[in-house]
Amino acid sequence: xLSERERERYKRQIPIFGPExxxxxxxxxxxxxxxxxxxxxxxxxxxxxxxxxxxxxxMDTVELSNLNRQILHNDRGLGKKKTISAIETxxxxxxxxxxxAIDTPISETNVRTxxxxxxxxxxxxxxxxxxxxxxxxxxEKKIPLFHGAIxxxxxxxxxxxxxxxxxxACIVRNPPPAEVSPVIGVTAGVIGSVQATEVVKYLTGNGDxxxxxxxxxxxxxxxxxxxxxxxxxxxPACGTGAGRTPSTEHP
Amino acid sequence: xxxxxxxFARFRELLGTDIVTEAREGMTIxxxxxxxxxxxxxxxxxxxxxxGNFLEFVIVMQNGQRVExxxxxxIPVADGDVIAIFPPVAGG
Numbered sequence: 001x002l003s004e005r006e007r008e009r010y011k012r013q014i015p016i017f018g019p020e021x022x023x024x025x026x027x028x029x030x031x032x033x034x035x036x037x038x039x040x041x042x043x044x045x046x047x048x049x050x051x052x053x054x055x056x057x058x059m060d061t062v063e064l065s066n067l068n069r070q071i072l073h074n075d076r077g078l079g080k081k082k083t084i085s086a087i088e089t090x091x092x093x094x095x096x097x098x099x100x101a102i103d104t105p106i107s108e109t110n111v112r113t114x115x116x117x118x119x120x121x122x123x124x125x126x127x128x129x130x131x132x133x134x135x136x137x138x139x140e141k142k143i144p145l146f147h148g149a150i151x152x153x154x155x156x157x158x159x160x161x162x163x164x165x166x167x168x169a170c171i172v173r174n175p176p177p178a179e180v181s182p183v184i185g186v187t188a189g190v191i192g193s194v195q196a197t198e199v200v201k202y203l204t205g206n207g208d209x210x211x212x213x214x215x216x217x218x219x220x221x222x223x224x225x226x227x228x229x230x231x232x233x234x235x236p237a238c239g240t241g242a243g244r245t246p247s248t249e250h251p
Numbered sequence: 252x253x254x255x256x257x258x259f260a261r262f263r264e265l266l267g268t269d270i271v272t273e274a275r276e277g278m279t280i281x282x283x284x285x286x287x288x289x290x291x292x293x294x295x296x297x298x299x300x301x302x303g304n305f306l307e308f309v310i311v312m313q314n315g316q317r318v319e320x321x322x323x324x325x326i327p328v329a330d331g332d333v334i335a336i337f338p339p340v341a342g343g
Contacts, residue, residue, distance in 0.1 A: 038343045126343035151340035154260035172339045174307040174320075181342025188343075216259055216337065221268075225259065227335060228315050 002026065006096060010050050021204035022050060026097075028203045029053040031118040033106060033134055035086040036060075037183060038148050039124035040072040041192030042199075046122075047090045047097055049200055054090065055100040057114060058082040069185035106130050111137050120202060122195050123147045123168075128175030132237070135160070135168040139238050146198045147171075148191040151181045153219030155191035158229065159198045159210045162238070169237035171214060171229045190217050252276070252330030256287040258294075259337040265294030274328050280313060281305060281324040284336055298336060310337040 002022055007014070010022050030051050032043045035058035043056055060066075060082050062073040070082075077085040083101035090099045104110060106125070111133050115121060121138055123145055125131050131147070138145035138160060145160040147168055160167055194215060201207045213226045233239050256270045270287045285303060288295040300306055305320035312318065312335040318326060328334065 034343055036343050124343050126341065128341060148343070149340045150342045152261065154340055156340060172308075172310075176308045176339055176341050178341070181340065183342050218260055218263060220264055227310075227312060227337065230317055232317075 003096075006050065009094075009096070013049065017204040017206055021206070024203050024205075025050045025200065026052040028119045029055065029117075030120050030122060030199055031115055032056040032122045032124055033130070034058055034124035034126065035070070035072055035082040035101070036066065036124060036126060037069040037150060037185070037188030038192040038195065039086075039122070040070045041189050042122050042124055042146075042148075042196045043072060043086065043090060044093060045193060045196035046199060047094045047099070049196070050094070051097065051199070051203070053098040053100070055102065055114075055116075055118065056083070056086050056090075057102045057104060057106060058086065059103060059105040069183055069188045071185070071189075106133060108133060112140075115141065115143065117141070118143060120144045120146060120199050122199065123149075124192065124195070126181070127178065128172065131168055131172075135237055138162055139167055144202055146195045146202075148195045150183050150187045150191050153184060153187055155187050155194075155217040155219075157191050157194045157198070157210060157215045157217075158213060159202070161209070161211050165211045166229050166231040167235060167238040170232040170235045173232065173235075184219075187217070187219055190219065252328075254278075254283050254328045254330075254332045254334060256284055257333060257335045258287075259335065260340065261338050262294060262298060262336055265291050265297060277327055279324050280311065280318060280326050280328055280334055283328050284311075284323075284334060297338070308339060310339060311335075312337070 032039050035056050062077045072089045073085045083103040087101040115137050139162045142162045148157040214229050216225045254272050254274045258266045258268045274283050311323050
């Protein structure tokens, strides 16, 4: 049930999905993997929308070069742990929700415990090894994974519903070479907001998810396109060998 | 026959998009894309390795269907095909 204050706070959005939709947001727990460029807008919009519990994970400290895009953090927060900075910002935005911020790298050994039993995972990582870990856990626990990635003025997003859509390893079979990606904050804003949009749609049962569709944003051209993506029967993560590589299937 | 090559994101920035290419009978996806990409060295090098094969991470689609990069040099194009070439990005 919503308090009077909550009904007022969410007055302009409750007409979109009803008080039941707002209740669903309040009851939900979303895991945001990364408090950087994508994690910032995604977590802020989920917080102000009234997602009841947000767990955000990051291992870094706020640096000056983060501030062109990571709007959870600001100049006063330089040198702070991103978890501290993130929790302060999110609490300022919405003190009526629960925020957990965990200062740790996401690794093979801790990812299952970190994710726990959340209702959705926002992929706000900056590298594919970490993303594939989240993908594996999402598949194992049958939790939706809201993927986003950016470079420069370009971005991509898709929603992975385990058992229904292709998984991240079906779509991005070979990651691009590792690099420090150049990026403008607005691109993180666009894609992080698309991810948050997907989470809100999923939780409230509204609209058509980016399920089986890769959304491609080209800020330079000022255009968005989508490509249909299909499950890869030979996928090492979700194919017949579920989580095993072909080499372990056929020793 | 005509084949439309659509480059996305960084590839589009370097090479343009919706490039209608005159393809000869039996030309493969790789050959058509290579011809469309040759006008800009940086664009070509972002998509192909030194042997002229698609770089592994590049996503290649023929009429909306995913094509393995390794197979793109063996699959012929047909008149009216739309070939989409897309670089997944990694930053966050």
